[in-house]
Amino acid sequence: MPPFRFDNTYARELPGFYVHWKPAAVPAPRLLFLNDALADELQLDAAALRSADGAALFAGNALPDGAEPIAQAYAGHQFGGFSPQLGDGRALLLGELIDHGGRRRDIAFKGSGRTPFSRGGDGKAAVGPMLREVLIGEAMHALGIPTTRALAVAATGEPVHREVTLPGAVLTRVAASHLRVGTFQFFAAQGELDKLRQLADYTIARHDPALAAAPERYLALLHAVAARQAALIAQWMNVGFIHGVMNTDNMALSGETIDYGPCAFMEAYDPATVFSSIDHGGRYAYGNQPQIARWNLARFAETLLPLMADAEDEPAIQRAVAQVTGVIDEFPGLYAAALLDGQRAKLGLLKAMAADDAADRALVQDWLALLHARSVDFTLGWRRLADAADESEGRDAPLRALFVEPAALDAWLARWRERCARDDAAGGPGAGERAARMRRASPWVIPRNHRVEEALAAAMSDDDLMPFERLLIALRRPYDEAPELAPYAEPAPAEATAGYQTFCGT
Numbered sequence: 271m272p273p274f275r276f277d278n279t280y281a282r283e284l285p286g287f288y289v290h291w292k293p294a295a296v297p298a299p300r301l302l303f304l305n306d307a308l309a310d311e312l313q314l315d316a317a318a319l320r321s322a323d324g325a326a327l328f329a330g331n332a333l334p335d336g337a338e339p340i341a342q343a344y345a346g347h348q349f350g351g352f353s354p355q356l357g358d359g360r361a362l363l364l365g366e367l368i369d370h371g372g373r374r375r376d377i378a379f380k381g382s383g384r385t386p387f388s389r390g391g392d393g394k395a396a397v398g399p400m401l402r403e404v405l406i407g408e409a410m411h412a413l414g415i416p417t418t419r420a421l422a423v424a425a426t427g428e429p430v431h432r433e434v435t436l437p438g439a440v441l442t443r444v445a446a447s448h449l450r451v452g453t454f455q456f457f458a459a460q461g462e463l464d465k466l467r468q469l470a471d472y473t474i475a476r477h478d479p480a481l482a483a484a485p486e487r488y489l490a491l492l493h494a495v496a497a498r499q500a501a502l503i504a505q506w507m508n509v510g511f512i513h514g515v516m517n518t519d520n521m522a523l524s525g526e527t528i529d530y531g532p533c534a535f536m537e538a539y540d541p542a543t544v545f546s547s548i549d550h551g552g553r554y555a556y557g558n559q560p561q562i563a564r565w566n567l568a569r570f571a572e573t574l575l576p577l578m579a580d581a582e583d584e585p586a587i588q589r590a591v592a593q594v595t596g597v598i599d600e601f602p603g604l605y606a607a608a609l610l611d612g613q614r615a616k617l618g619l620l621k622a623m624a625a626d627d628a629a630d631r632a633l634v635q636d637w638l639a640l641l642h643a644r645s646v647d648f649t650l651g652w653r654r655l656a657d658a659a660d661e662s663e664g665r666d667a668p669l670r671a672l673f674v675e676p677a678a679l680d681a682w683l684a685r686w687r688e689r690c691a692r693d694d695a696a697g698g699p700g701a702g703e704r705a706a707r708m709r710r711a712s713p714w715v716i717p718r719n720h721r722v723e724e725a726l727a728a729a730m731s732d733d734d735l736m737p738f739e740r741l742l743i744a745l746r747r748p749y750d751e752a753p754e755l756a757p758y759a760e761p762a763p764a765e766a767t768a769g770y771q772t773f774c775g776t
Contacts, residue, residue, distance in 0.1 A: 274377070275313065276336035276365035280447075283472060286465060287453075288340040293330025293362055294383025294393070296438070298427025301325040302397065302735060303404055305421050308444060311369045312377075312421070319422070328424035329440050330382045337364045341385035345459055346452035346519030347569060349553055354459045356452060356519055357387025360395060363448060374476065376448050377421070380441040396436035397425060398726040399531070399773075401738055403441050405725070406530040409717045409745040415505045416498075417527040418445040437730055446526050449473050451570045452519030458573035467577050477524055488577045489590075492597050496567055497604055498525025503563045504608035507556075508616065509713065510536035510648040514546035514772060516554045516562045518569050532772035535716045537761050539641035539648040545719075547771040560609075564601045571598055610634070615711035616652050617686065618659050618704035620693045633689060636682055646672045647761045649716050653751075656708035658683065659690070661701040713748035715755050717741075719770055720762035 281288065301324060309316040318324065326332040333339065341358040348356075362379045369375050380403070381395025400423045410417040426438035449469075457466045474481050474491055481490045502525050506513065513520070514532035522528040532546035541557025549555070554562060571594035578593070579586035613634045614621060641651045654669035666683070670676035694700060699707060725738040744758040751759075761767075 273315075274334040274336055274365070275367060276334075276338070276377075277368060277374075278336075278338045278365040279374070279472075279476070280342075280363065280366065280376075281338045281340055284468065287457075287469065288342045288363070289386050290339070291341045291362060291385050292333075292339055293379055293440070295331050296329050296426035296428055296440075298425070299325040299329030299331055300425040300427065301328060301422065302425050302439065302729070303401065303420065303423040303738075304328075305404075305408075305419065308419055308421050311371070312367050312375060312444070313370060314367075324422075325424055328422040328442050329426055330379060333364070339364050339379075341387055342448060342453070343387070343456050344450055344452035344519050345456040346450070346517050347455075347566075348517045348519070349549070349551075352455075352459075355387070355456065356389075357456075358385055359388040359391050360385070360393035361443075373446070376443075376445045378443045378445065378448060380443055381426075381438070382440050392430070394426075394428075394430045394438050395441065396430045396432065396730070397423070397439040398436065398730045400439040400441040401726055401729055402722065403443070403530045405717055405722055405738070405742060405745060406533055407527075408742060409748065410511070410527055412746045412748050413505075413509055413713060415509070415511075415527060416446075416502055416525050418443050418522075418529075420444075437733075445522070445528065446524035447473075447476055447522070448528075449476070449523045450519050450528075451521045451523070451566055451573075452517075453523075454570060454573035455518060458576065463576055466573065470574065470577055473523055486578070486593075488574045489593050489597070492567070492571055492574055492594060495523050495525070495570065496597055496601050498523075499563050499567060500601060500604035501525065501608045502527065503560050504605055504612055506559060507609060508612040509716065510539070510556070512536060512543060512545060512554070512556045513559065514544075514549065514554055515774060516559065516566065518566050521563070521566045521570075523570075531774035534719050534722075534770075534772050536648050537719070537767055538645040539638060539651065540645075541642070545770060545772045547773050560602070560605050563605070564598060567601060568598050571595075606631075612711070616655075616708060617689075618656070618699075618708040619689060620696070620698055630689070633682075633685060637686075640673075640678060640682060644673050644675065644678065649713060650759070650761065652712035653709070653714050656705050656712060659701055659705040659708055709751070710749055714751045715744050715748045715758045717745055718758060718760070718762060719772075720766045721758055 306316040339362040343357045345354050346356050360381055362382050364377045367375050384393035404420040407417050407419045421444050422442040424440050428438045429435045430438040470488055478494045481487050484490045512534055520529045534545040536543045536556055543556045544552045575590050578590035658666050658669045721741055725741045728734040728737045744755050
């Protein structure tokens with residue numbers, strides 16, 4: 271068995287926060303995917319992991335030395351309703367590794383069988399949803415967006431029964447941690463103050479060690495988590511990513527994107543876009559994601575209040591409430607600043623003085639309004655705008671081709687070019703460098719929904735992994751406008767996008 275150098279602080283330091291459990295044995299382990307680059311980061315032997323022993327390991331039939339599989343306890347607001355006990359119903363944290371960069375990383379299974387938190391579920395997962403986690407996670411990583419990543423997917427050789435019978439699989443997920451807003455909610459809801467404090471101190475030590483000696487460290491933790499989430503959601507919005515299920519148990523305190531269930535990337539720009547089959551009211555629509563992140567942070571803040579003030583000290587309670595409310599109220603500004611930074615990069619603009627913020631925001635909003643009114647593809651709209659920054663002849667043609675009425679662009683393009691000219695007059699990059707910089711900020715290839723579905727269907731129905739592997743290669747090169755990637759950059763036909771839905775796979 272390849273060596274895993276585990277150092278399991280969660281299991282060691284937080285007894286009572288989990289249940290020791292083992293993955294279910296499966297009949298026919300077979301490795302479908304191994305992330306060689308990630309294995310190298312984790313100081314693992316990828317060649318050894320590709321053996322039969324590796325397949326058995328990633329399916330849960332054998333565990334490496336030092337693994338301490340546990341099912342973590344957590345609660346959560348799901349679509350706004352609070353569930354006081356959720357927990358790892360089909361997941362197990364195997365342990366923690368230190369990677370080449372000295373970072374602590376969780377190694378966890380998903381789909382490894384029932385646990386005490388399964389609530390009647392089978393604890394299993396299917397090949398398609400687990401390969402989706404690979405595709406979306408690796409795409410996000412290539413886009414520079416903080417994310418959990420897939421180390422491996424192993425087929426189990428047993429069926430999983432959903433609406434139809436599907437082939438089973440286990441995902442091995444790597445994360446900075448699996449600490450969630452819902453982890454705090456679990457102990458806060460039970461009034462276990464000592465465990466809540468222990469959890470908060472562990473979280474600070476793991477993600478914000480510089481705050482350990484801060485006089486108001488729990489307030490400082492809230493600030494840190496809010497800043498990470500503001501930056502993360504801004505990045506989602508700037509690539510058209512829709513998480514689909516932003517429950518509090520799916521908000522990682524590390525600032526990584528976690529749980530690629532009913533997620534998808536938007537094509538034609540529309541803030542009301544919803545893909546998730548279970549989001550009937552559009553709570554987690556694309557345009558709602560910043561507000562939902564703030565709402566989730568407010569729930570996190572509520573769990574910290576007992577640590578910040580004695581329940582019998584009314585003035586202290588009021589002060590603590592005012593402090594956390596201040597952080598929650600600051601979140602829209604943090605998010606707006608992060609969003610504008612990303613949008614300026616996509617527009618090819620230099621970071622401006624604060625006095626220019628309102629004008630630049632108006633420029634962006636009017637651009638998005640054009641995309642919305644003409645149902646222009648979000649990704650290609652931004653990418654072709656980079657072409658329009660180039661001074662070569664016909665520079666506007668690819669952009670204009672996206673608009674049924676390209677004349678609507680003229681007034682906006684004039685405003686944008688005037689803004690670019692002001693940058694150039696102040697020592698800006700010039701047209702050629704501007705276009706290159708814009709192309710580095712706006713991808714050409716994203717996980718187009720029809721391509722993802724094609725790849726997953728081939729893997730599940732025909733046991734054909736070639737479409738998955740070709741798509742994965744393309745997604746790892748999101749900014750390269752190369753001929754061989756062209757099929758993966760094309761929007762789906764209208765009939766494919768009409769009524770398109772994603773499913774959580776549970």
